[in-house]
Amino acid sequence: MKKSIQSYTKLLSKYLKNSKLQLVTLAFIMGGSIIIQLINPQIVSFFIDGIGKQKPMDTLFLAAGLFILSALIQQVLAVASTYFSQNIGWRATNSLRLDLVKHCLGLDMTFFKEHQSGEIVERIDGDVTALFNFFSKLFVSFINNIFLMAGILIILMIQNTAVGIAFILFLFLALAVMWKTQKGASYNFGKEREINAQFYGFLGEHIGCTEDIQTNGARSYVMNRFYALLRNWLPVQLKAFLSGYKIWITLEGIFGIGNIMIFALGGYLWFTGKISLGMVYLMINYIQLLEKPLEQLREQLLDIQKASASIIRMEELLQMKSKLKTTVDNREDFPGEFSVNSMEQFTAGNKINEFIKNKNKDNISLKLEQVSFEYEENIPVLKNISFELPAGKILGILGHTGCGKTTLARLIVRFYDPKSGLIYLGDKPLKRISLKELRENIAYVTQEVQLFHASVRDNITFFNPAVEDSLIIRTIYEMGLKDWYENLSNGLDTMIQSGGGMSSGEAQLLTLVRIFLKNPKLVILDEASARLDPITEKLADQALSKLMDGRACIIIAHRLGTVERADDILILDGGSILEYGKREELLQKKDSKLNELLKYGIEEVLV
Known part of the structure; x- marks a missing residue:
């Protein structure tokens, strides 16, 4: 895992360095989104308690107006977040593709003899595509989700210590189970990416030889190999996707238990008069709000596993060196080290x-x-x-x-x-x-x-x-x-x-x-x-x-x-x-x- 963290850090620092301003803007947008997500349930809780306490209608209308305004701002921020994250991811992945293509063009002919063209394309494009979410918003979104969960816990601890402690215990239980269930997914996704590359390598090679295949009557042989590849691909792909679904199923089970716990605790505290009806709503809303960052963390863990497999394969490609070394002016010149500009x-x-x-x-x-x-x-x-x-x-x-x-x-x-x-x-x-x-x-x-x-x-x-x-x-x-x-x-x-x-x-x-x-x-x-x-x-x-x-x-x-x-x-x-x-x-x-x-x-x- 230590090597993976180093790999993540190296990739992020290299390919996001030209998007610093956009990253800062995205962080502020997502931070504003967190604040609104924390405030909205408070407005609804105030509205519910206001009705019970028969507060003036002007006050209630004001609360309703604030809720509608904040919901609208939330949607605008969501659109802005998507725009900036897509832009960042696109620029970063394109830069990575460029570096991989330049590196491959600098390798000697032995590399191209040993690897099918379709396999090379899949490594340059398929593996990089798998890193899109990693570059676009994974890092910023991960931090923002941590802050969102921390904000929920702090607010609940301030308003009711017992409720806050219950939420903290639930959150730690959920994170521990998620961490345990995600182990092994990286290996499965790595195997899936590998057989994916083999499949596209086979496809690219045989499409280019269509005339020879048809004229020599080799269609049956090629189709048998095609079916064999598909048969080998299916169990590997099932393992990879089941690794992700295992985390999802576990998380859904945890939240099922969490909802039962909150309903029981909220009902008991309201029945004993220790909290208001608005606070009960706040507990239910926050448990549902807590589900969103945890669900995103689940998806992000899945993306990290995919990214990890792709990063390993790209590092293997980038570590391949040309056997052709040139000594010019007492220094070694590698074919892959070049740049082309207008x-x-x-x-x-x-x-x-x-x-x-x-x-x-x-x-x-x-x-x-x-x-x-x-x-x-x-x-x-x-x-x-x-x-x-x-x-x-x-x-x-x-x-x-x-x-x-x-x-x-x-x-x-x-x-x-x-x-x-x-x-x-x-x-x-x-x-x-x-x-x-x-x-x-x-x-x-x-x-x-x-x-x-x-x-x-x-x-x-x-x-x-x-x-x-x-x-x-x-x-x-x-x-x-x-x-x-x-x-x-x-x-x-x-x-x-x-x-x-x-x-x-x-x-x-x-x-x-x-x-x-x-x-x-x-x-x-x-x-x-x-x-x-x-x-x-x-x-x-x-x-x-x-x-x-x-x-x-x-x-x-x-x-x-x-x-x-x-x-x-x-x-x-x-x-x-x-x-x-x-x-x-x-x-x-x-x-x-x-x-x-x-x-x-x-x-x-x-x-």
Whole structure:
């Protein structure tokens, strides 16, 4: 529990620090609400005793008017309290979501391989949503309820000591029972959140693979797994909700006993003439008023249990660190430690604009020394890979499926770090270059192109508004993609559907424009033209010629025609270098592997 209190305090202090004024306002509103809740029963008690004592009608009308006015103010305060609490909760949870997204984006690719996308979404959104009440009003409401109960006890002790003592005993009994019954709920809610994340992870993954599932006749298998998840979810969810209902049932039983006690005590004291009829009403009203804060405390204990489970899961996520550590200027730089603001974005846009205007390109070389890598322990994927790519040269990498070509590209863009060996970009090891700088200087194009549900402009610039339309269009024309652009229904404002709406070829053309605007120093094309039809491939070839002019480039391919422009050729087999050298020299050697590929056909030899 000590750790939980520390976690609560840490979260509250971090995400509510920008809402101090609103929190103070909310506290005053709820404090005013407490005062009115304590005064209203006193007004009614005075009215009842006034009728019995035959007080003047003016006095009674005044009491009635005050009661109506206070009830109206109470409703206004309730609306204001809801407004401020919702606003506070929304701002706090959005800030927390932002931090979680930034943290996840800074993790290495191993994290995304081990966790389904739906599970990550559920952690970022589902767990944070469970904390909404915790941020919005839990803390302030909890304190106010304590003050409300204390106010009731003080008033009753002043008016009648015996009644006050009876209420104190009842309250301590209720709190003790509630505290005992709420134990264990945190574990149950934690398990419920965990299986909830598994369910949404399964759902997200299989919805994205609908075409493959249907075409391969796997619907029955998927539905069986779906039903199995639901069956496993039900008992866990029942345990979690029964943990909350157990507190509610116990509380209702306690108040049943409390009402019997107050009616009996009030009736006895009134019958013996020790209290007035108005005081009897006051006792009954206050026991009912006491039920409200206790009921809220019950709900808040439930929210705390949910919050506790969510906080534990979020702490686990935030404690995950990227395996990619960069040493820059004698300090460690973690990928997750970054911030993006509009000024940075604007500056990046200006750099792009300046590049296109000035046509200024910087060259850079690439070097690998004895690089080895494995995804799983003792199962090597790459073994002692060494080669050098001079600035402005093109390297063609060939090899059959599974030989490590794509893995090699991922190491160069530093999605992973090699198990052994070094990779140099220019004269610096990759670990000495910040990830931001590295990714700015390398463009990596795969067969699969991610398009967003946005305009062509936003898809090309990655939502950077600082890049001028005229420069985008000029770039498209200079890359030889005029016909493609002019066939767009609405120019740069043409909307693209996420995951559809454009052919594979069109998507690849759009990607080439992205890269050219990025102005990278090294371009990696991983089977980028594998799915292109002949016409689109011709357009892409024109664009690639423009793109690769003066830049270091790696072309990973199955087809020899794709690497005809390469200066050097590297052939991989089983994660090792089978052949490496200048393309012209390899072609002159009759026994070279490259000549064998030309003689028998690359598809037959490599695939």
